[in-house]
Amino acid sequence: MSESVQEPVARFCGNCNCGCPQVFVDHDAPEERRIRITDDFGQQIQVSADQFRDLLEQAKTGSLDPVTTMAG
Template sequence: MTDHEPLPTAGLQHVTTFCGQCSCGCPELFVDPAADEDRRVVVTDDFGSSIRMSLAQLAVIVDDARNGVLDDLLGAGGSSAPLRAAGAR
C-alpha cells in the first residue's frame, strides 16, 4: 500500500467524511457491524492507516469535544496551537 492508497472499506457502514472538500483521501469514520464490540468504530486517514475503537471510546471523544477539551488544540481561529499534556483537562 502506498501512503495515499485508501483502505478497503467493503462491509463497513460509512458515517462521515472529515473535510470532504478535496480529493486527497480525507479521514473517514465507519462502523464495522461484523467486528467485536471493542473494535467496531473505524477511523481511516489519508495515509492508508486506520484505528479501531469501541463505541464507548468514541463517546468519550465526542463528549470531550463537546466540553471544550480540544479547543486549545484548534485555537480560536482553527489554527494549530501547542498541545496540552496528554490527559490534561
C-alpha cells in the same frame, strides 16, 4: 473470507477525492473495535462505541480545543 460491512458515517474533508479522513462503523468487528477512523495516509484506529462517545463528549465540552493550538 468475506469482507466486513463498513458503514461510512462522516468525512472530514469532503472537498476532494483524495482519501480524506473518515469514520466508519464496522458491524462485523468485535465490539471493542467497532468504530474505525481512517486518515488520508492509509492509517486507521479502531475503538469501541463507548470510547468514541467519550471522544465526542470531550470534543463537545472543549477539552480537546488545546490540541488545535498545539498542532497549529
